[in-house]
Amino acid sequence: MAVKRVGVIGFPVEHSLSPVMHNAAFAALGMTDWHYDAMSIPPDILRLGLREPKNHGYIGINVTVPHKEAIMQYVRPDEKARAIGAVNTVDFRNNIGTNTDADGLINDLLANDVLIKGERILVLGAGGAARAAVYGLLREGANVAIVNRTKSRADKLAAQLRASAGLTGAQVMTLDQAADWGMSLIVNCTSVGLHPHIKQSPWIHGLPFPEGVTVYDMVYRPANTALMQQCVAHGGRAIGGLGMLARQGAVAFELWTGVEPPIDVMIGVLQAELEQAPKD
Numbered sequence: 001m002a003v004k005r006v007g008v009i010g011f012p013v014e015h016s017l018s019p020v021m022h023n024a025a026f027a028a029l030g031m032t033d034w035h036y037d038a039m040s041i042p043p044d045i046l047r048l049g050l051r052e053p054k055n056h057g058y059i060g061i062n063v064t065v066p067h068k069e070a071i072m073q074y075v076r077p078d079e080k081a082r083a084i085g086a087v088n089t090v091d092f093r094n095n096i097g098t099n100t101d102a103d104g105l106i107n108d109l110l111a112n113d114v115l116i117k118g119e120r121i122l123v124l125g126a127g128g129a130a131r132a133a134v135y136g137l138l139r140e141g142a143n144v145a146i147v148n149r150t151k152s153r154a155d156k157l158a159a160q161l162r163a164s165a166g167l168t169g170a171q172v173m174t175l176d177q178a179a180d181w182g183m184s185l186i187v188n189c190t191s192v193g194l195h196p197h198i199k200q201s202p203w204i205h206g207l208p209f210p211e212g213v214t215v216y217d218m219v220y221r222p223a224n225t226a227l228m229q230q231c232v233a234h235g236g237r238a239i240g241g242l243g244m245l246a247r248q249g250a251v252a253f254e255l256w257t258g259v260e261p262p263i264d265v266m267i268g269v270l271q272a273e274l275e276q277a278p279k280d
């Protein structure tokens with residue numbers, strides 16, 4: 001039985017949780033002919049490095065830091081990848097590159113019964129993760145405000161989404177302005193609060209935290225971030241980003257295999273991995 005291979009390329013990639021997540025899903029479904037592995041490819045040989053899995057019969061790959069933007073020149077980016085400006089999933093059968101981050105976030109918000117359409121939603125951050133979030137939220141009909149430490153990056157993000165996807169609904173604010181805006185949901189797309197800086201929050205000290213909002217924190221290590229704790233202390237509901245990690249992977253899994261993966265298995269194995277991770 002020929003092995004059907006998929007995997008992830010990145011640099012470094014050793015700490016990626018994707019192999020264990022996808023291989024657990026293959027095992028749970030009895031798909032013993034499928035295997036997912038991690039390939040470390042330095043940026044200077046990306047083009048060559050991309051050819052290797054393709055020549056060795058890989059069906060597709062995930063793409064992670066630092067290759068998500070650079071890889072766009074070697075594949076055919078679809079509408080989502082062009083709008084988000086990055087590819088995180090490639091199907092070698094047609095050489096199409098897509099981006100599953102926006103779907104991962106939206107699917108996880110919907111799975112948690114979080115309202116999106118017509119809601120005021122604050123996105124914190126203006127990097128690649130924020131661009132995927134703003135794209136996904138605008139497509140779902142939300143009113144989006146972007147706040148970023150470096151305002152010029154937020155302006156650029158809003159302009160890029162206008163140019164790449166014709167999406168005009170995002171406004172750039174300061175955090176002070178956003179605090180009075182009346183949003184129902186805050187999505188943290190910054191790296192603030194990520195292990196080991198677990199005491200830090202993107203909601204700056206001294207500014208009153210809005211009461212009763214929902215926080216979705218893309219940071220999943222630790223599972224309960226400082227921002228999530230602030231939210232709950234102010235009568236809100238907090239959701240960590242592990243589900244998004246699983247669901248962006250699930251979209252890729254289904255694209256390659258045509259099979260819907262067991263999302264509970266994927267989330268469970270991620271939780272187990274993170275609980276085991278050294279607390280350094």
Ligand code: ATR
Binds near residue numbers: 202
């Ligand atoms: P990614 O592609 O994963 O989104 P990124 O492009 O490095 O990563 O973006 C990181 C985000 O976290 C940015 O919005 C960054 O703010 P700046 O644009 O001002 O750099 C934000 N961020 C990181 N550290 C921060 C900190 N200490 N305080 C506030 N924002 C921070």
